[in-house]
Amino acid sequence: MVVPFVVMCLMISAAFAEDCVTCHRKKTPAAVTQWERSAHAKAKVGCEACHGNDHGRMEKGEARVDLKVCGRCHKKALAEHRASRHGMGLHSGWGCTRNLSGRNHNECRFCHEEGSEVPTSDVQCARFLKQSSEMGEIGCNYCHSVEGSCASCHTNHGTDLKIVRDPDICAKCHMGPDHPQWEMWQTSLHGTLFASSGRETGPDCQTCHMVGGTHDVSRGITLSSGGQPFDTSKRGKRREEMVQVCRTCHAESFARKELERGDAVREQSQGLVKEAEKIIGDLADYDMLDPMPDQRPPHPLSGSRLVLDSQMLYEDTSHIERLFFKMKKYDFARTLKGAYHQNPAYTHWYGNAELKMDLVDIRSEASRLRERKKGGVSGPDTASGGTVEESLRAMKKKLERGALTPAEYEQQKQRLLK
């Protein structure tokens, strides 16, 4: 009889498992118990199949089971995962810490395969780079490691699908001030119906975002993680996918109308964010931020440049930028995600109301900074140009950041010089 190679490997792997289990039943009993109850054990996929047989490397933590190990058998799931935001965008939580002082060299494995100098992604995250090694591991990687680790949702040794079919598994990361989707769902009509009547009546995260068990959790989502809409062609396709999901329960016209309402809320909210962004940009043009970017520790990715995009920081910044961080990262996100998750309180009170109050605070802080400048605390340099010089400098900054076209810049400059 010819025994297929894979089957033979699994048989050997199962045999080796007996050796591991003897010790690990004492050393890591939970791992052994979970494995013994798993589909892997039933299929005779033993320890060595995933961990290899180099015990030295395992002890050093160098034989972690990442998604490529799982993907050797779970090819479809791997492909879907990689096509999703879970599999692609989450490297935005990481960045190279090589040049930072006092780093733990073990953290190189966040991004590098053993022995490789090539990072698995070139996306950097300024907020990650500001953290200590320990904070980066717990505060960033515990969620963002979902990109490379199936265990992030499935657990290390269990294979019970009950865990990943429960919406509570999503709560680990999809909660908190910046993107509380789980809480939005839980307190929406969908979530409350789920709690009272079960999945048949109230859809959960998996119902809408993992249709048919897909690992592509981004199907139907029309925005980037920063709330920016995709371009028209991509957006149209994604919207159709989501409408099809909604149609499982709702009329198509109802579904479209609801999603379009969400789009409108997003656009209106974005208008408020843009207004705040303009106020801060204008203040920076006149050197009115306190402190200005060149008076603070340098931004890990952009040095002394003003950063208001997705790489903005909540530390080592001015007060008005800190207000803007809350506005954009928390309240804008809550408003639009609240709208798409049909949660009235998140859309309005935790989102829209906060967003508008943020703008009040930002306008007020901007007035204070302008008054302070006029008051002479760090007033115009009258000896060398006064306000004309400041205006020229501000106009140049506006031109450089694209807030003025070259024609507008020239026109304004000539008017000023006259």
Place this chain on the structure above:
Amino acid sequence: MNGVLPPGATVADIGRCDAHAPFDLDAKGEKIAFADGGLIVHTVGSGRSQTISPDSPCAVAWSPDGKRIAAAFQRDNAGSLRIYGVEGGVQAEVDVPGRIAGLAWQSATKVLALDVRITQFSFGTNLAEVILEWDGAGKPKELVSLDSTLRPTTMKQLESVFMRGLSFSLSPQRDEILYAGVNDPPAFYPYQRIVLHNLESGKGREIAKVSLGSGGGTFLGTGEAVLLGDGESESKILDPWGNKVVRTIPTPGREVAASSGGRYVMLDGALYLEGARTASFQEGCKALFSSAGGRLAMECGNRLYLISGLGEDSPAQLESGEKARLKELRKWLSEGLITSQDYRRSRERTKQ
């Protein structure tokens, strides 16, 4: 001398001086400070020479009011800066790390100095040119520094440049300096970078590259044009912001000087009046015009001469408002806030 001097101009032999002696004329051209075994002040009218210091300076400059003299001295690898009263007596002194290659008074109280610091390494030399600002009290402030690494062969070539002093010139409005830095790129010829540095904004810009043999550059007129020698074949009068050549003169410009009114230039020992050569002296003569116009001091082969009666009036003094506006516009220009066209348009409006 070959050729003829302009009508009414005369040459007087002041006397001997040190080889490559630094010298400076006071604003009116009535007194000359120079080195001749010490620091000497010669009064043109009386013909009297007075020793101010027994030490020979490597750089010297009159204060704008003609009441004080700044002088730099070299001792081994370090130097010193001193301010003297016109009748002698040290009013202030400070040690500086390098060799002072150029001096100028930015105002009645502040002296600017080009301090050249040389550090030898096995692979070559580090040349740091540091512009110092000194108010006669405390330590000088470092305004700007240009660093370059020079190969040993380049350093040898530079000896002659150092002997005659690196180019260092202050604009008539005392708001900009023109100085030369050295660059020695691997596999290329070394050259001098002529840098225009605005003192108000602290911004500098390279306006030309010239050979090591060049005498560098100097300001003309109100400081809106500069005279540069390329050190090889021609000298140019240049608009430094628009990089526009106003006039070309076929002489290398190893020694350059320009009158405050801008009508006269002295290049490589030849005197030019509005671009036309009128008289020539020894080729290596180093010259300097009085800022009030009409006089020219010249060092040729260990002797100092004075040419008077050049017939150039003192340049018209700008009103304080116009002067301030001009400085302001030039500051903006140096920062890239306005273009040279904007500058000229605004300048015209100011005149009107």
